[in-house]
Amino acid sequence: MASALFISACGKNTVPQHEQSVSLDNVHQHIKVLASDKFAGRGPLTEGESLTINYLADEYKKIGLVGAVDGEFFQPVPMAKLTPNPDMVLKIGKLEFQAGKDFTARTEQINQTIDLVESDIVFVGYGINAPEYQWNDYQDIDVTGKTVIVLVNDPGFATQDDALFTGNAMTYYGRWTYKYEEAARQGAKAVLIVHETAPAAYPWGVVESSNTGSKYTLIDEENNRSKLPIMGWIQYEATKKLMTAAGLDYADLKKQALMPSFKATPLNLTANLQLKTSIEHAESNNVVALLEGTSRADEYIVVSAHWDHFGTKQTATGPKIYNGAVDNATGTAATIEIARILKKQHQDKPFERSILFVNFTAEETGLIGSELFARGDLIPTKNMVALLNIDGMNVLDAVDYTLQYGKDMSEMEDYLVKAAAKQQRHVKLDPRPQNGLFFRSDHFSFAKQGVPSLLFMSLGDTDPDYITHKYHKEQDDYSNTWSLGGVEQDISLIVDITSELATNEDWPKWKAESDFKKRRLQDRK
Structure with a gap:
């Protein structure tokens, strides 16, 4: 099944076409191995991690790359593995809600027991404090110690009004991560995010699988005491029961929450919950391989993909392996193949800039590996020209477009348009901007540090069944019937952009005014 889609020569490089071709035999084999039951779902801090990171290091060595961590391939990521008690019960008045079925709760604090005792419950609308939008759901309410x-999501999605936030396209204020961060700043003890499939962009089953079982977190010097004590979700039907018990109408409250004049509403009910968490301190690893440049070796282009998935979960019917074939064995396999092709180019005409190939740990539990890397301890962010991140690829046939996440974000979008045109493809904006995918993968850790980034993701645009029945589920398995036409296209495209940046002198800029742009300007002074 070897392929021969040839990449246009980029920048100063002129390489024989046979050396530039994508080997789909290679890619198939990498995905097959990484998504095999032997790797047990590639869970961080498991035997699956050891198998995965050693496989990656071996493959990079075969290609001829070197480790970027003092000559080694592994960057230690110290963190804690936190496993909440699955049998906890949330009690509110006479109501009792079961973990998993009705709600989820977890913590990032290094604390074995967190008690909610008669904690006052307050409905705070979208939980947004955004001065630039003249919006503060926490105005005139003290939620210290409360639930x-x-x-x-955010009000723009609910109204589809482009004049409200950014309309259908989710802002960072709509992300669940922001909800927890802001509630912590406000002094709340617990947050329950109401799940509805459309604004969340995934069904309750995804919430349940992603927020139960073991999760991971980086640890600060204060054992994460600044983090929100209890981070939770509550199912839609459970929310309606709760509001009815409070003598309130959920639909009416949602309408009120769409107005900037909204005032937080105490429910006159209290929450009781004991969150018990088993804690293991351990060390996971990012895998970092280097293709060193020549005259500007201290300037880096980063090509990345997370290697982890959800591992193996024990259930009443036996163990379930979450192999994560598309998410993200495909992206991990692609980084190896991209490295192979670029090494070939580099041998013929060395790149002036260096290229880093990074496979991050613990993306699925909160972008942990990329957060550590983006702190700049190994490579300062001011030395990172740009990042190209892969998180789930089109394993089916080739298409005449490539997806762009975010709009008018950075000049990396111009590189995307140019490279796609060489393949006679056009750039199509994210068909589901309400899902906020720009904020949901490892590149976002770098964007927050000012590094212009592109996300390559294809999880549901070519396979409508994927999100509903495979995404973050045990059904995300490898198939040898995949044509990998879309994978071939995007590997070629990423090679094109990376090789051009590795030979030119450009430092792509952010377009829109944002915290990302401000951060980059600090680095580039």
Whole structure:
């Protein structure tokens, strides 16, 4: 099944076409191995991790790359593995809600027991404090020590009004991560985000699988005491029961929350919950391989993909392996193949800039590996020209477009348009901007540090069944019937952009005014 889609020569490089071709035999084999039951779902801090990172290091060595961590391939990521008690019960008045079925709760604090005892419950709309939008759901309310209930996404999605936030396209204020961060700043003890499939962009099953079982977190010097004590979700039907018990109408409250004049509403109910968490301190690893440049070796282009998935979960019917074939064995396999092709180019005409190939740990539990890397301890962010991140590829046939996540974000979008045109493809904006995918993968850790980034993701645009029945589920398995036409296209495209940046002198800039742009300007002074 070897392929011969040839990449246009980029920049100063002129390489024989046979050396530039994507080997789909290679890619198939990498995905097959990484998504095999032997790797047990590639869970961080498991035997699956050891198998995965050693496989990656071996493959990079075969290609001729070197480790970027003092000559080694592994960057230690110290963190804690936190496993909440699955049998906890949330009690509110006479109501009792079961973990998993009705709600989820977890913590990033290094604390074995967190008690909610008669914690006052407050509905705070979307839980947003955004001065630039003249919006503050926490105005005139003190939620210190309280349990807050918030809506997922932001008011722009609910109204589809482009003049409200950014309309259908989710802002960072709509992300669940922001809801927890802001509630912590406000002093809340617990947050329950109301799940509804449309604004969340995934069904309750995804919430349940992603927020139960073991999760991971980086640890600060204060054992994460600044983090929100209890981070939770609550199912839609459970929310309606709760609001009815409070003598309130959930639909009416949602309408009120769409107005900037909204005022937080105490429910006059209290929450009781004991969150017990088993804690293991351990060390996971990012895998970092280097293709060193020549005259400007201290300037780096980063090509990345997370290697982890959800591992193996024990259930009443036996173990379930979450192999994560598309998400993200495909992206991990692609980084190896991209490295192979670029090494070939580099041998013929060395790149002036260096290229880093990074496979991050613990993306699925909160972008942990990329957060550590983006702190700049190994490579300062001011030395990173740009990042190209892969998180789930089109394993089916080739298409006449490539997806762009975010709009008018950075000049990396111009590189995307140019490279796609060489393949006679056009750039199509994210068909589901309400899902906020720009904020949901490892590149976002770098964007927050000012590094212009592109996300390559194809999880549901070519396979409509994927999100509903495979995404973050045990059904995400490898198939030898995949044509990998889309994978071939995007590997070629990423090679094109990376090789051009590795030979030119450009430092792509952010377009829109943002915290990302401000951060980059600090680095580039």
